[in-house]
Amino acid sequence: MSRATYLIDTSLCIGCETCGIACKDRADLPDDIDRLWVDRDEAGSYPSPTLRYRVVHCFHCAAPTCAAVCPVGALVKGADGLVTLNRAVCIGCGACIDACPFGAVAMLPEGVADKCDGCADELARGWEPTCVRACPMRALDYTPFDGTPPAGRIADDSFDHHGIGPAVVYWRRDGQSA
Numbered sequence: 821m822s823r824a825t826y827l828i829d830t831s832l833c834i835g836c837e838t839c840g841i842a843c844k845d846r847a848d849l850p851d852d853i854d855r856l857w858v859d860r861d862e863a864g865s866y867p868s869p870t871l872r873y874r875v876v877h878c879f880h881c882a883a884p885t886c887a888a889v890c891p892v893g894a895l896v897k898g899a900d901g902l903v904t905l906n907r908a909v910c911i912g913c914g915a916c917i918d919a920c921p922f923g924a925v926a927m928l929p930e931g932v933a934d935k936c937d938g939c940a941d942e943l944a945r946g947w948e949p950t951c952v953r954a955c956p957m958r959a960l961d962y963t964p965f966d967g968t969p970p971a972g973r974i975a976d977d978s979f980d981h982h983g984i985g986p987a988v989v990y991w992r993r994d995g996q997s998a
Contacts, residue, residue, distance in 0.1 A: 824901065824943075825965040826952075828875050829973065831993040832959035835860060835873035842954035843877070846939070853926045855936045856951055872992075875960060877951070878903060878924040878936035880987040886916035886925055886935075894933070901987055902938035965989060 835858050843856040856877035863870045884903045887895035894909040895916055905916075905925075912931040925935045939949035943962075947953070952960045969975060973991045 824962055826880070826988040827961040827963060827965060828988060828990050829959045829992065830872050830874060830990050832957045833858070833873040833875060834957055836956065838954050838956055839875055839951035839960060842950045843936070846950045847934075849934070850929060853928060853934060855926075855934065874990065875951070876922060876924070878938070879922055880938060882987065885919040885921070889915040889919040891915065900940070900943075902940055903935075904937055904940065905933055905935050907932045907934070
């Protein structure tokens with residue numbers, strides 16, 4: 821059986837940031853802290869420029885460097901594939917922030933780390949994660965994935981995965997330039 825994975829179609833994302841706003845609202849985060857954001861990738865020049873957007877949040881890596889460096893075990897890779905943070909255990913040392921190559925861990929004003937929790941509580945209720953439900957373009961999905969993109973899509977491998985097995989897959993329409 822395939823493990824559920826975040827699937828992000830870069831050919832559908834329009835960079836509206838509705839996913840990030842919904843996430844920030846759900847987590848009740850301060851204005852300067854984000855669990856999810858949208859990167860803008862521009863390439864080429866007139867008359868053929870390309871513009872793509874990439875949703876970025878915790879990649880729930882197969883070998884999470886954030887968890888490996890945490891001196892108190894506040895970050896754990898669960899059987900469900902999510903990397904979770906126990907704020908009650910976190911000592912606010914910031915090692916996880918420095919270790920994450922994606923910049924997906926932040927320090928809250930109260931001195932403890934914060935990151936995407938995968939909406940584990942919502943998944944337990946049978947719901948999709950907040951970011952997935954909020955996307956007006958349906959560019960995000962969270963579903964079992966066996967590694968085969970749907971018909972007409974190809975893997976978008978143009979983003980650096982830093983060799984640590986992120987559980988987020990980007991794809992795009994076949995024929996669309998990377």
